[in-house]
Amino acid sequence: MKIAEQVTFGGSGLNRAAHLRGDPDRQADLLARADATFLPIWRGKPLVRGENRDQLALLPMTHPLIVAPPGGEPDSPIFLGLSEADEPYFARDISHWHPEGQDTAALGRLFDPTEQHHPDLPPDHVFAELRRLMSRLSPRDAELAVIARGLVEWHRTHRFCARCGRESAPVMAGWQRLCDGCGATHFPRTDPVVIMLITHGDSVLMGRSPGWPEGMYSLLAGFMEPGETLEAAVRREVAEETGVAVGEVSYLASQPWPFPASLMIGCRGTALSREITIDSVEIEDAMWVTRSEMLSAFAGEHPVLKPARRGAIAQFLLRNWLADRLD
Incomplete structure (x- = not known):
């Protein structure tokens, strides 16, 4: 991209x-x-x-x-x-x-x-x-x-050492912490999260989490697991949350997201089916949204759907999908 x-x-x-x-x-x-x-x-x-x-x-x-x-x-x-x-x-x-x-x-x-x-x-x-x-x-x-x-x-x-439990101190101008007890050095943490633009024909898969404002839907997302590739994480998260199987997966863009310490890894995936089976533990709802419906949402004219948060990678990916600029 x-x-x-x-x-x-x-x-x-x-x-x-x-x-x-x-x-x-x-x-x-x-x-x-x-x-x-x-x-x-x-x-x-x-x-x-x-x-x-x-x-x-x-x-x-x-x-x-x-x-x-x-x-x-x-x-x-x-x-x-x-x-x-x-x-x-x-x-x-x-x-x-x-x-x-x-x-x-x-x-x-x-x-x-x-x-x-x-x-x-x-x-x-x-x-x-x-x-x-x-x-x-x-x-x-x-x-x-x-x-x-x-x-x-x-x-x-992360004030305390993960190895011995003693309080550590900032070093390296704030970019590390050092434990005076056992000498362990600790580095800032970043958690990788995949966020997926999953399409089937002219529609994109959208979901919402409990507690979000009424009408707010976004792209599906989830934390990566140890020993997992980006492609595997995308397929697993989409299947877990919606039951939708995903075929081809490709990388698009990334975004640092300090809420509290994530790297959002934007990917594109092609769904193999449209049937949705929601895992209510994972998400509250999911649905397919057509390109014309998404255009209406971005224009503030859709009766239900609100666009993803301005500035978030979800909106960035959706805007460029609508403009056919994902390549």
């Missing part, structure tokens, strides 16, 4: 400068530079700015949130990489901050419309759910946000 990297979070050519992560002196120099900036992350939400919340809010390293962070977290900022002008980017978790009197009831939910404002920031600087605004960000902002959120979440959930 020639336009595969145009998917949201598809990358912006950021120089991750991995060779600098293990050099404490170079990291100290980067942190001290006047052009160094950092992205605060609060409970998974990046800091954004502007009336439309369409830009990351990168702060100088002299800002109070880095000099005197809420809760006094001892961890150093996470090094994200360098711009084309060699400007250093960092991220910082400030989840110890408690936004008193602000709405936090929807934190962690699939659809979180709330925003939180820190008193040391301008009025248009807020923490917002990345899934809600991801399609508004520039490729560079999207790449910085996905790296920052993914690494911050990994550190939050």
